[in-house]
Amino acid sequence: MSEDLLLQSPPVKVLAAQLRRYSRIPGGQWLLAREEYGRPPLAVPLVWMQGTVFTVDQDGSTVQMQDESGSFRVQGADKVPKGRPCLSAGKYVMVMGQVLSCSPEPILRAVKMTALTDSVLHRNMWGLEVEDLHRNLP
Template sequence: MSRGDAGKLSAPARKVFAEQLQTCSRQNDVMITGVTGTDLDQDAQKCWLMKAIPGKPTDTTDLRLEIVWLQGTVLESDPEWIVIHDGTGRVRGELNDVRKANKIMAGDAVVSKGAYVILVGTILSVGEIPVLRAVKCSELEDADVHKELWQSEVLHQQRFVSR
């Protein structure tokens, strides 16, 4: 996805925790609309439903997910994929589309193990290690500040903004 296409998505990225993606369900009858200029296949354009987890701080209403936003520490990386841990679980990001659109990630550049990153993308699969097709992956400076704020940012968006 090119930078110019980001404004054409039908909904903003929703901040989520990895553990919340593990139990999402595919909404086969709902497609992401307004995604133009991408090579997303039909599966990557499916919406997902994130169910509220009773008793958890994220005990919000169910949320429909199209594009998700996670932040976490890099556990493993390769030029084509990355695995991060956000404190609740792991997520794998497929980076092929990011590399096509972002010269910084071009070639064989690998994000360093231990780096703190933002990972934004569409959900390809869920389970123990959910997989995203990344549309953005960037290392964040001042990692300690971002780590400290991340849980509050997710909880705030899910409780107050995403309703």
């Protein structure tokens, strides 16, 4: 996927369970299935996810995270801008990234990461934000 396409497409809010239902179309684009919202599949080059950091590998490049629907992995965390330091277990973090794989576990290449631990509202509202987006995004 070209960098131009990545930069032109806004990230779409998703949960780990939704990524597990992604499919790949010829040409390499990922399609997000949205039948539970009564919407057609959506091509999504970039995703926005939020979750709790479980583990960080020793060099800080790979982070294992979990949202309310399951686990996912973030690669390249050591190469992206970060808000406040967010790479430690227990932190609640926002990740924007490119989908690399969806099965058996979603894997993203990080584009941006930001700590959201200081606001309980971010964590409590996340699932509702994702649902609202997919119910209303054509």
